[in-house]
Amino acid sequence: MYQIHNGDCAEVMASMGDDSVDAVVTDPPYGLSFMGKEWDSFGTDTRQPGDEHYCVPDNPYGRQKVRYGWDQDKSKPAQSMVAFQESMTPIFAEALRVAKPGAHLLCFGGTRTFHRMACAIENAGWEIRDCIMWVYGSGFPHSMDVAKAIDKASGYVGEVIGERTVDVGMQGGHMHAGRKSQQQQQVRALSDQAREWEGWGTCLKPAWEPIIVARKPLDGTVASNVLKWGTGALNIDACRVPIEQGDDVFAKNPHTHSKGKDSGIYGRYNEQQGNWSGDKGRFPANVLHDGSQMVLELFPDTQRADGHRIRRNASHDNVYGGYTCEQPSGTMHSDLGGSAARFFYCAKASKKERNMGMGKHLIWEQNQELTRLLERASSLLARDISESMMLSLVGIGCSMSLSGNESTDLSQAECRYITSTVIPLITESRTCSSSPRSNISESILDAIRTSEESGISLARLAEKSSQSEPGSTDDETAIVTNAVSALFDDLSQIRRRAKQGNFHPTIKPIALMEWLVTLVTPQGGVVLDPFAGSGTTLVACERLGFDSIGIEREPEYVEIIKRRLGEE
DSSP: EEEEESSSSHHHHHHHHHTTTEEEOOOOOOSSOGGGGGOOOSSOOOOOOSSTTTOOOOOTTOOOOOOOTOOOOOOOOOHHHHHHHHHHHEEEEEOOOHEEEEEEEEEEOOTTTTTHHHHHHHHHHOOOEEEEEEEEEEOOOOOOOOOHHHHHHHTTTEEEEEEEEEEESSSGGGTTTTTOOOEEEOOOOOOOHHHTTOEEEEEEEOOOOEEEEEOOOSSHHHHHHHHHHHHOOOGGGOOOOOOOOOSSSSSSSSGSOOOOOOOOOSSSSSEEESSOOOOOOOOOOOOEEEEHHHHHHSEEEEEOOOOOOOOOOSSETOOOOOOEEEEOEOOOBBOOOEEEGGGGGEEEOOOSSGGTTTTTTTEEOOOOOHHHHHHHHHHHHIIOOHHHHHHHHEEEEHHHHHTTTTTTOOOHHHHHHIIIIIHHHHHHHHHHHHHHHOHHHHHHHHHHHHHHTTOHHHHHHHHHSSSSOOOOOEEEHHHHHHHHHHHHHHHHHHHHHHHOOOOOOOOOHHHHHHHHHHHHTTOOEEEEEOOTTOHHHHHHHHHTTTTEEEEEEEEHHHHHHHHHHHHH
C-alpha cells in the first residue's frame, strides 16, 4: 500500500506521528539549479535588474534561482550553499522525528554539494554511518571549452574548417533521463591566443553519485533496539552480490572461511563452520554500479583461480597444543576470472521502465506561461463563449462540409469533440466562475488530452472557427467567431507545451532503489520518501511488498507517480 502527498515535505511530515516509519530513502535536490529547475535552487538572490547573472523570480515558494557558488562578497562562503544546507536541515530534522529509533536514512547527493547535505543530515540529529558510491556510465560532461570561450570573449570568429557530430539534448544525463540526440556542428579555426588552451575544460564527466547512509540514534543497544523497534540493522543476506556460475567467493578472500591455519594460541578447540554458505553470495559492499560497458572497463580483470579441496577435521599443532577445526569438505568452485565489477552489486536499468504506465498521456510542467494561458482560456470559457456559440459553429461546420466548402467544414469527429467535450467544459466553467475556490484548469487540460486521444487538431479548429459565416457582415457574428477562435488557439498553445512520458530529469533505476530499500527496511516496514520525484522509490516498494509514503511538491510529478504506480 502506498500514499502520495502533493505538498511541501516539511509540512506533510509535520502531520505524521512520531516514530512511525521504518526507513527513509530519498533523492532530494542537490542545490545545483539542475537544468534550471526552480526546485533545485536555494537561497535569497539580492541581485537587481541590470546586475550580472540577474534572473527574474519565477517561484511560488519564495526561492529564487541562484547560480551555484555565486556570492557578491567573494571573501565569504557561497551563500547559496549555506542556504541549501540551512534549508535541508529542518527537513531532515522532521524526518528524524517521524523515523523510529535505529531507522536508516539513505540520501542521494551530488558530488559538488553532498558535503552540505551530510552536514544538514548530521546537524538534524542523524548519525552518519557510511557513504555508498553509485557508479554509472551514462554521465554527460558539461565542461566548457576554454579555447572557444577565449575566442567568444574576444569576438574572434575563425573560418569554417570542417564539421563534427556532437551529442546534444541530454536531459538528466547521469541520472538516467536519457533523450540524447546528435547534430552536426561547424568546426572553426581558433585564434593563436585560444590555441594555447585547446583541449582544456572546466569539469570532468560525471560517473558516480554518493548515497549518504545515516541512522537515527538507537534506543539502547543494537540488540535491544531491533527487538523493540524492528530497526537499527542492515539486511545483509538479502543484499548479497549474486555469484556467477563457476565463481568461487572463497578463492580470493581467506577471511570468509577457516582453512585450519595455526591461529589458536590457547590450546585445542573444535570449531564448527557456521551456516553461512557461498551460495548466499558475496558480502555487499558500499560500491554499486549499473553494469554499463564504460563502468565494467573501469574495473581490472582478475585471473582465474582453480578450485581446491578442503579437508575435514584437519588437526594442527602450535606452541600451545593442537586443535581440530570442523570445516566443510569437498572442492570449492573455480573462479573463472573476469572483471572485478562482479564483486559489487549491479543495478541495471530497463529500457522500458522509464515510461512504464505513461503511454501517450499528456502532462504539463507548471510555470508562469502555462498559468497565463489557462487563466485566459478560463476567462473566455466563463465570460465570452456560450454553449449556443459552439452549437452554431458545429452547425456551420457540418453544413459547409455537406456543401463541400473546405474553408469552414468540420469533420464528424471534430463536431463530436465540440458537442461532447467543449460544450460541457463551457457549462462547468460558468459554474466554477461563481465559486472563488473552484478551478477549471484541470478540466481544460483533460479536454486537451481528449483531443489528443481523438486525433483532433486544436490548431485546425482555431483556423476553421476564425472563418466568419459566409456572406455574413454581422458584427456580433464576428465577435463570436473571434472568441471561439481565440479559445481554440489558447488550447492549441497549451497543447504544444505538454510533454509525453516521464520527463522528470533525475530518474534512478528501479533495481537500484529495490536494493537500497531492501537493505534498510525490515519485513512489514514503512518507507518514507520526502522527495518522491517520479516515484521510483514507491515503485520499488510496491514490487517488494513494502508500504510507502511519498511526498512530492510539483503536481506534474505527482501525476507521473500515479501513472507509474498504476502499471505496477
